[in-house]
Amino acid sequence: MQSPLKVGVIGVGAMGLAMATNLHGKGYAVQARDVADTAIDAAAAAGIGTCKSPRELADWADLLIVVVVNAKQIEEVLFGVDGVVKCSRGDSHIDRDNGSGNAPVVMLCSTVSPIDSAQFGHRLAAVGIATLDAPISGGPVRAANGTMTLMLAGDQRIVKRLDGVLNDLASKVFFISETIGDGAKTKLVNNMLAGINLTAGAEALALGHRLGLDRQQLFDVICASSGASWIFEDRMARALRDDYAPRAQAHILTKDVGLAVDMAAGASIETPLGAAALQIFKATIAAGLSDEDDAAVIKTIDPHFNRAKQRETSHD
Known part of the structure; x- marks a missing residue:
């Protein structure tokens, strides 16, 4: 049975592809974006749809999982020429009761400094896009079978709303705090x-x-x-x-x-x-x-x- 939640994965290297494949196998609609043709080909071979840009993926997805290498790459996929913030679904008003809005939630799974995590969160919030600071651990095998570890920081209402997909991604989910950057720490x-x-x-x-x-x-x-x-x-x-x-x-x-x-x-x-x-x-x-x-x-x-x-x- 397919989940109604649409998940975009930006960065389908070893970890990103494993996470995307896991969710695809559990019935989620999943699409991916990567700058490497070999990564896109691997995603397509696994039955995962692909998008031409982060903006296009953000216009489609409810949840965007970012699994790139470093802060420089996050900067590019979020705020670059065809980045996530250029999507047409930005919403400056996020519902106070459940943390929902028209724009996709951005889940930052890359390992970066807490200062960078906090800055990305503030900049996304300014255009109505909610962020989860969500580093991961466990390696590609655990990511593929949904038994990795997830460290979450951000609005607890959003975490609650995404509880199903978060638990499908990881068997060990730790809510650290509501402060973006504490996950990175x-x-x-x-x-x-x-x-x-x-x-x-x-x-x-x-x-x-x-x-x-x-x-x-x-x-x-x-x-x-x-x-x-x-x-x-x-x-x-x-x-x-x-x-x-x-x-x-x-x-x-x-x-x-x-x-x-x-x-x-x-x-x-x-x-x-x-x-x-x-x-x-x-x-x-x-x-x-x-x-x-x-x-x-x-x-x-x-x-x-x-x-x-x-x-x-x-x-x-």
Whole structure:
């Protein structure tokens, strides 16, 4: 049974396409927009309709989910020449009882600074478009099966009105506050910890390798012991297979950890572990690994990690 809610997704990379496919499979009318022809082709192949511009998508949709890379791209899709604010459905009067209006609700799922989130929200409100600050976490697999995590900040009436689609998108939905930007703050705190855990886990596995331990056995022990973390188990399993095909490109978490460290500096709190993780990520980017999976941080810590595996394989 098809839902009457029409959902537009701007940015159908790994996460955006997974979210769009999930909603399409659950009966929502879904259309997509992306600047990359390959992304549009992938959406079309999944049975998802496509639009020629963010403005066109905004004229059709009830909910616009924005899943682009950074604030610069959000600026372009919202306020550019053919951006969302150019749609014909802007409504300066949003119903006070339920937060509804003629214009689509814009849900910002990209990881950006809380300052940028707040500014986007204010600028959209000025033309009658409501915003949800709604960062996501969990990766493409969880996005595709609707089990990712969603961190929401914004008008609680709008959240209540969209409760059905929000719970179809994510099995863990956290309402943070009504202040746009608090969702972004929550996501950046989480992602700084994810970056610290990932680089620490890669360092530990590299140490075990240099000590002559069996890497797979060490990995199994850590996953069953106090050193475990979700990101260690997920990413280092890939490193052990020499599999750096990008599910989450290294430059994305580099950006996120950098934003978190900057946010901490603005709050006058030192984050030495976050800063150390950021340096490892930056070195990974400098080594030309920007578009590889972020598991590639282990190559920065131990350049011989996968070469050793290749030598072992050649002797089998």
